[in-house]
Amino acid sequence: MAEDKKMLLVDGNSVAFRAFFALHNQLERFVNHAGLHTNAIYGFKLMLDKILGDVLPSNVLVAFDAGKVTFRTKAYADYKGGRSKTPTELSEQFPYIRELLDAYGIKHYELPEYEADDIIGTMTAQAEKAGYQVTIVTGDRDLTQLTTDKTTVAVTIKGVTEIEEYTPAHVIEKYGLQPAQIVDMKGLTGDSSDNYPGVTKVGEKTALKLLKQYDTIEGIYENIEAMKKSKLKENLINDKEIAFQCKDLATIRKDAPVDLTLAQTAWPGAKKEDLLKFFEEMDFKSFIAQLQASSTADVSAEPTLSKLKVEPLDAAKVETLDYDKDSDISFYLELSNDNYHTADFWGFGLKIDDRYYAARDVELLKLPKLKQLLEDPALEVDVFDGKQTCVALERLGIELKNINFDLLLVSYLLNTSDNSNDLGNLAKRHDYFDVETDEEVYGKGAKRKVPADDALYFEHLAHKLKAISDLEDKLMKELAENEQEDLYFEIERPLSLVLAQMEISGIKVDRERLDIMQSEFKERLSELEQQIYNEAGEKFNINSPKQLGVILFEKLKLPVVKKTKTGYSTAVDVLEKLRGMSPIIDNILAYRQLAKLQSTYVEGLLKVIAADGKVHTRYTQTLTATGRLSSVDPNLQNIPVRLEEGRKIRQAFVPSHPDWEIFASDYSQIELRVLAHISKDPHMQQAFKDDFDIHANTAMRIFGLDDPSEVTANMRRQAKAVNFGIVYGISDFGLAQSIGSTRKQAKEFMETYLASFPGVHQYMQDIIESARQKGYVETLFHRRRYLPDIKSKNYNLRSFAERTAMNTPIQGSAADIIKVAMINMQQALKDAGLEAKMLLQVHDELIFEAPKAEIPKLKELVPKIMDSAVELSVPLKVESASGKTWFETK
DNA sequence: TAACTCACG
DNA sequence: ACGTACGTGAGTTAA
Numbered sequence: 001m002a003e004d005k006k007m008l009l010v011d012g013n014s015v016a017f018r019a020f021f022a023l024h025n026q027l028e029r030f031v032n033h034a035g036l037h038t039n040a041i042y043g044f045k046l047m048l049d050k051i052l053g054d055v056l057p058s059n060v061l062v063a064f065d066a067g068k069v070t071f072r073t074k075a076y077a078d079y080k081g082g083r084s085k086t087p088t089e090l091s092e093q094f095p096y097i098r099e100l101l102d103a104y105g106i107k108h109y110e111l112p113e114y115e116a117d118d119i120i121g122t123m124t125a126q127a128e129k130a131g132y133q134v135t136i137v138t139g140d141r142d143l144t145q146l147t148t149d150k151t152t153v154a155v156t157i158k159g160v161t162e163i164e165e166y167t168p169a170h171v172i173e174k175y176g177l178q179p180a181q182i183v184d185m186k187g188l189t190g191d192s193s194d195n196y197p198g199v200t201k202v203g204e205k206t207a208l209k210l211l212k213q214y215d216t217i218e219g220i221y222e223n224i225e226a227m228k229k230s231k232l233k234e235n236l237i238n239d240k241e242i243a244f245q246c247k248d249l250a251t252i253r254k255d256a257p258v259d260l261t262l263a264q265t266a267w268p269g270a271k272k273e274d275l276l277k278f279f280e281e282m283d284f285k286s287f288i289a290q291l292q293a294s295s296t297a298d299v300s301a302e303p304t305l306s307k308l309k310v311e312p313l314d315a316a317k318v319e320t321l322d323y324d325k326d327s328d329i330s331f332y333l334e335l336s337n338d339n340y341h342t343a344d345f346w347g348f349g350l351k352i353d354d355r356y357y358a359a360r361d362v363e364l365l366k367l368p369k370l371k372q373l374l375e376d377p378a379l380e381v382d383v384f385d386g387k388q389t390c391v392a393l394e395r396l397g398i399e400l401k402n403i404n405f406d407l408l409l410v411s412y413l414l415n416t417s418d419n420s421n422d423l424g425n426l427a428k429r430h431d432y433f434d435v436e437t438d439e440e441v442y443g444k445g446a447k448r449k450v451p452a453d454d455a456l457y458f459e460h461l462a463h464k465l466k467a468i469s470d471l472e473d474k475l476m477k478e479l480a481e482n483e484q485e486d487l488y489f490e491i492e493r494p495l496s497l498v499l500a501q502m503e504i505s506g507i508k509v510d511r512e513r514l515d516i517m518q519s520e521f522k523e524r525l526s527e528l529e530q531q532i533y534n535e536a537g538e539k540f541n542i543n544s545p546k547q548l549g550v551i552l553f554e555k556l557k558l559p560v561v562k563k564t565k566t567g568y569s570t571a572v573d574v575l576e577k578l579r580g581m582s583p584i585i586d587n588i589l590a591y592r593q594l595a596k597l598q599s600t601y602v603e604g605l606l607k608v609i610a611a612d613g614k615v616h617t618r619y620t621q622t623l624t625a626t627g628r629l630s631s632v633d634p635n636l637q638n639i640p641v642r643l644e645e646g647r648k649i650r651q652a653f654v655p656s657h658p659d660w661e662i663f664a665s666d667y668s669q670i671e672l673r674v675l676a677h678i679s680k681d682p683h684m685q686q687a688f689k690d691d692f693d694i695h696a697n698t699a700m701r702i703f704g705l706d707d708p709s710e711v712t713a714n715m716r717r718q719a720k721a722v723n724f725g726i727v728y729g730i731s732d733f734g735l736a737q738s739i740g741s742t743r744k745q746a747k748e749f750m751e752t753y754l755a756s757f758p759g760v761h762q763y764m765q766d767i768i769e770s771a772r773q774k775g776y777v778e779t780l781f782h783r784r785r786y787l788p789d790i791k792s793k794n795y796n797l798r799s800f801a802e803r804t805a806m807n808t809p810i811q812g813s814a815a816d817i818i819k820v821a822m823i824n825m826q827q828a829l830k831d832a833g834l835e836a837k838m839l840l841q842v843h844d845e846l847i848f849e850a851p852k853a854e855i856p857k858l859k860e861l862v863p864k865i866m867d868s869a870v871e872l873s874v875p876l877k878v879e880s881a882s883g884k885t886w887f888e889t890k
Numbered sequence: 891t892a893a894c895t896c897a898c899g
Numbered sequence: 900a901c902g903t904a905c906g907t908g909a910g911t912t913a914a
Contacts, residue, residue, distance in 0.1 A: 544912055545894055564894070571895065596896060599910055626906060628899085635908045638898035646897080671899090671905095725904065734904025796902065807905045811899090815906095843899040843906085 007127040007265070008057035009120045010048075011138035012064040012108065016097055018139040018156045019043025020090045027089060029788050032283040037089045041096050041282060047137070048104065051154065051163075055135050059127075059265040062101055063119035064094075064110040071113050072249055079249060081195045096282070103274040107265050114256045117143060121252035123260070124151055130262055137163070142191075144171050145182040145252060176208055184217045187247030196246050199239040206232065217247050289431035306434050308466065310458040313350075313359040318369050323352045323379075330382040330465045331374065331400075333362070333389050336450070338421075339633055340392045341503070341616045346450045349461030351469060358458035360450075362396060371398055380404035382468050384423050387496040387621060391503055405472045409492050412622035413484050414475060416785050419623045427467045430475065435463040487781050487816075492621065495819050498826045498838070499619045499629075506614035507636070507839045507849070508656040510885075514602050517648070521598045528591040535584040542591055545570045556582055593645065601640065601649045608634045614656065619841070626808050627783045627815040628843060637842045639886075653886035655849040661882050663836070663855060664889040665862045666845030668877040669694055670814045671727050677872040678780070678809060681759025688874040695720040701756035702749055722749050726760060727810055729803025764806050771805040779812035780870070781820075817876075818844060821869035828865050832857065847886065855882050 020040035023030060030039035052060075072079045101108045111119055120136055124146050127134050134151040136143055144153045144166045153166040171179045188207040190198025202210075214220040221240060227233045236243070272291055279287045294304060311317065323329065330351040335343035347360040350370075364370060373379060375398065382405040383389050390400050411426050412419065420426045424437030441460045442448045451457040479485055533539050536555065540547045549568035552558045561577050562569040572592070578585045608615050620630045631637040639653070640646025655661055667673075672694055676684040687697040692708075699711045699719035711719075718739050725735040736746035754761040768790070771777050776786045785808045789801035822841060829836055836850030836858055846866070850858055863878035870876075881889040 541912080543895095543910090546912075566893065569894085592896080596910085600897070600908095604909075620907095624906065628906060630907050632908065635898085638896090638908065640897060642898080728905040731902095731904055733902075737904070795900095799903065803904070811906060814899095845899085 004056075004058055005127075005130070005132040006055060006057040006059065007123070007132040007134045007262075008051065008055050008060045008267075009123055009127075009134065009136045010051075010060070010062040011116045011120060011136070011140060011143065012062045012097065013116050014139040015047055015137060015156065016040050016044055016090070016094065019047060020087075020093070026788075028792050032281070036096070036282075037093060038096075038282050038284070040090055040093045041100055042284065044097050045100060045284075045287065047156065048100075048106075051135070051137050057135070057267060059132070059262065060106045060267040061119075061123060061260070061265040062106060062108040063116035063123075064098075064108060065116050066110040066112045066114065069113060070115055072115070074113075076196065076245060076249055078195050083193075083195070099278060103278040104270045105268050105274075107260075107267075109258070109260055111256060111258060114253070118253035118256040119258055121146060121254045122256040122258045123262075123265075125254040126262060132262075142182070142186070142250065143252065144175075145179050145250075147171055147179045177211065181211050181216065183247050183250040184211055184215075186250035187217050187243045190246055191250065194249070196249055197242060198246050199243050200235045201231070202235065217243055286428075286431050290433050293431075293433045305436065305459075305463060306466075308356055308459055308462040310349075310356040310358050310455075310462045312454060312458060313357045313364055315364065315367060317357075318364055318367050321352065321357070321369055321373070323373065325378055327379075328353050328382075328469065329373070329379060330468045331389065332384060332461060332464050332468070333392055334450075334461060335388075335392060337448075339618070340388045341395075341610070341618070343392070345392070345396075347457070347461070349458070349465050351462070351465035356458075356462040356465060358461045360454075360457075365393070365396055365398055375399055375401050377401045382407070382472060384408050384464065384468055385421075385622075386493070387500050387503075387619075390497065390500040394500070394504055403493065403496075405468070405476065406493060406496070407468045407471060407475070408622055409496060410475045410479060410488060413488055413492060413783070414478050414482065416625050416627065416783065419625075421622070423464050423467060427471065430471055432467055432471055434470070435467040436460060482784060483782050484784070487783060491781060491816065491819050491823065494823045496621055498822050499621060501826065502838055502840065503616055503618055505837050505839055506610065506612070506616035506656075507847075508614050508654050509605060509609050510652045510654045511606065511609060511613070513652040514606050517652075518598065518602045518606070521594055521602060525591065525594055525598065528587050528594065532584060532587050532591060535582070535587065542588065543595065548588070552578070552584075556584065558582060593643070597640065597646055597649065601646070605634060605649075605652065617840075624815075625785055625804075627779060627812040627819075629815070629841060636840055647887060650887035651885045654884070657849075657851070659852050660849050661852050661855055661884060662886050662889055663848040663850055663858050663862070663880065663882040664845055664886070665866060665878050665880040666842075667814075667818065667866060668879055670817065670844050670876065671810050672723060673872065673874050673876060674780075674810050674813045674817070675727065675760065675763075676874045678813065679757075679759045679763035680873070681757045681763070683757055684760065685874050691875075691877070695723060698723055698753070702752045704752075718749070722753050725750070726753065727807060729806035730764070731799070731803065767805050767809065768802050771801070777805050777808050779809050779816050781813070781816040783812050783816060785812070814844065817870050818846070818866075821866045822846065824869060825862065825865050828861060832861060834858070834861075847889070858882075 020043070023039035023043050027037060027039055030037060030042055032038050098108055109119060120143065124134050124136065128148065128150045136146060136151065136153045138153065139156045141155055144155070147153050147166050147168050149168065154163040155166060156162065157164045168179050171177065175182070177185055185207050188199050188202050188210065189204055190196050210220055214223055220236065224233065224236060276288060276291055332349045334346040334348060336346055337343045345362040347358065348362060348365065349356065349358040365374070374381065374393065380402050381400065383403055385408040386403040386406040393400050408426070411430065418429050420429065422437050424435050424440065427435050441451065479488055529542065532542055536551045540551055542548060546567055548570050552570065553560050553568050558578050558581055560568055561574045572589070575585055575589055605615065610616055615634055617631045617636045618633055620632060623630050640649050653662065673688055676688050687694055695716050696708055696711045699715040700708065702719060702722060703715050705711060721735060721739045724738070730750055732743050732747040732750060735750060736743040739746065767777060771787050771790045775788065776784050778784050787801045787805055789797040790805060792798045792801065818841065822838065825838055825846065834850065834854050834857065836848050836854050838846060838848050840847040846862070848858065859880055863880055866878045867876050883889050
């Protein structure tokens with residue numbers, strides 16, 4: 001590193017701004033014990049680590065602006081005028097950012113009357129001359145004017161650590177300009193953020209054309225006489241002085257009186273002690289842990305991993321493996337992608353006590369020695385993602401029998417909002433740094449590939465095994481502290497095996513049925529297409545909201561109901577309002593509906609039918625913030641049902657054997673029943689105990705009726721919306737939206753509702769207060785969701801957190817209940833000796849296939865198991881149906 | 891990759 | 900004065 005002359009120059013102010021605003025929504029979470037905001041300091045530190053690691057510089061300098069008065073403001077009074085003041089939450093952090101740099105051993109510098117840019121420009125020139133490679137880091141694209149073959153400019157684009165690197169070639173590609181021409185561009189067009197005007201009526205396009213022809217502003221004016229008469233020429237002549245002045249303002253100085261030698265910017269590396277002291281002061285706990293985990297006293301830019309000895313396995317070596325019942329065993333199976341039903345096997349790693357083994361060839365797992373190890377019911381194995389491991393091993397004919405600690409699952413339970421699937425990232429969240437992320441080792445997206453080098457690859461596998469093993473005690477202790485042991489041992493861990501069975505079973509799809517639908521839809525779509533083109537008077541892409549917006553609101557001049565960030569909204573609720581104004585609307589709605597069915601369901605499903613004629617979804621067990629499952633590849637939890645046309649898609653879901661049927665059971669109103677239970681509201685509980693129509697019951701209360709016969713269909717519809725609103729965490733706006741009333745009317749409904757159900761009202765207040773106190777809410781089975789925004793000063797964030805506090809215990813407890821039912825169900829089917837198989841879960845319903853002869857038994861058994869999953873203060877209610885296809889189970 | 895739209899509970 | 904219903908996944912367009 002030392003012989004490489006690499007200079008890193010950082011625009012301190014600009015990066016601090018970026019860091020501050022990137023973490024602005026978490027401003028209140030970044031406050032240290034002294035009340036100092038620390039988000040910009042934190043972000044600055046992340047950016048430093050990233051760039052130091054990428055560049056490995058020999059020299060570093062961070063430049064700051066010295067103050068408001070500069071030679072530019074002296075020359076042009078309005079320079080940077082109209083900028084809003086730096087928030088105090090940020091300005092208070094600047095002194096500490098300088099302290100941070102001191103702790104890193106990094107030189108920082110500022111110069112009266114000059115901006116950070118000019119210091120950087122000057123140092124760049126000096127460093128280039130002395131033969132350095134230069135990297136500049138900034139949030140300000142203007143600095144790209146400094147790019148040369150020796151100097152790269154890294155501009156932060158998103159967050160703090162994502163950067164875009166500008167080389168001269170990239171500048172040309174992106175702007176169509178040489179780096180040196182950027183100042184000519186700015187001279188012509190001006191810069192609204194720096195508040196200087198440029199030439200009248202000259203924008204980016206005109207400027208580009210001019211510079212292409214004349215190269216520079218000087219070039220333009222040398223040739224101006226020859227230009228033919230035009231408004232542009234007039235403007236150029238009138239604004240000549242402005243153009244030159246603006247160019248001068250935009251030009252970064254390379255000759256500022258910087259009294260700093262290159263030698264003074266040499267970077268010796270950070271001192272662990274100094275950093276520790278600083279991080280203590282800032283309360284940066286994870287950085288402290290990260291530091292303590294690293295072994296050396298000198299902190300280099302790249303965090304160093306421990307060196308592990310990994311023995312490559314082959315058939316002979318497998319025979320020598322030695323373990324017993326008390327051995328500490330971790331196992332990790334590496335796959336080429338997420339879809340473990342079909343992914344290629346990349347290999348595996350195995351840890352027995354403190355010995356590490358790895359191999360690329362998974363056929364080795366079929367050898368008796370290894371197969372027995374995995375299938376021994378008396379041998380506990382620690383894993384990361386047990387479900388994935390089980391399903392993939394099943395493809396090799398191996399059944400993993402006794403999972404002890406599942407790092408992914410436990411980590412999710414500890415914090416349902418942290419839903420990283422990557423072992424390396426997840427470990428970092430638990431202050432463990434001795435493992436890299438897959439992206440770091442394998443690359444991402446299309447570039448992801450298994451390392452060619454055995455040593456490198458096997459070390460990564462070994463570090464993953466080590467992380468699983470090292471984190472077990474700590475995480476299990478946290479689980480116990482949270483009273484979540486039962487949730488893990490009794491619900492989530494056994495559930496992962498139930499889900500594995502369901503995923504492996506898959507559900508049979510009638511391909512011919514879908515083929516028929518596809519050609520039928522195709523025909524109808526092209527008819528609708530023609531009609532729409534006729535009515536519009538031209539061809540356009542109906543699928544493009546942008547093009548459709550132009551047709552509807554500009555060409556046909558229909559009234560604009562709602563706008564989105566980028567243009568006109570063409571969503572269903574908008575189109576509904578335009579119905580009747582033009583026949584095109586009905587056709588567009590019909591087209592949309594059909595196009596959705598065609599692309600997402602008919603074609604989407606056809607694409608994922610496996611060789612066995614079935615679709616095998618994957619349930620993500622560690623994703624949702626509430627504890628629900630989700631379903632991917634394909635998503636079988638959103639197959640159409642509400643509209644008849646779409647519902648027919650369900651005709652394609654059929655049993656996998658002749659003379660079998662589909663059987664489905666669903667919990668009726670489970671979320672409202674859960675609410676009745678946890679809120680202890682007597683009226684709501686009574687309604688469920690009496691098995692009343694709950695929406696009609698609510699209607700009677702909010703409309704003040706005495707008899708169910710007085711409830712009209714419309715009243716019931718509105719009451720149903722109110723019930724939904726209550727479950728979601730009430731807001732008058734949302735309710736008004738959903739029932740199409742005024743906000744005032746909605747507010748009255750809500751108030752009447754809360755007065756009629758005092759227990760519910762009390763619950764809403766209590767749960768919000770409890771969330772504020774504890775920082776989290778919990779479900780019936782202690783599933784936990786943290787709500788840091790509940791204390792936010794931002795109204796929106798806080799309101800969102802409050803609604804979440806009301807909703808999560810309801811949605812999450814319902815999720816808990818069906819999970820218990822599923823575990824009991826699998827056991828009950830087995831105990832009853834039935835062939836029936838549980839195939840799908842859709843939040844409050846379970847779908848099975850079974851021999852026709854077993855259907856009567858299921859009608860008894862399934863509701864019984866679902867009802868008794870948990871004892872609430874109100875009864876649960878389950879409804880069942882069966883038929884030849886999923887469509888018929890209604 | 892983000893934005894929009896729409897399918898489900 | 901603000902700008903929202905809760906929880907998901909997938910296809911399309913357009914940058």
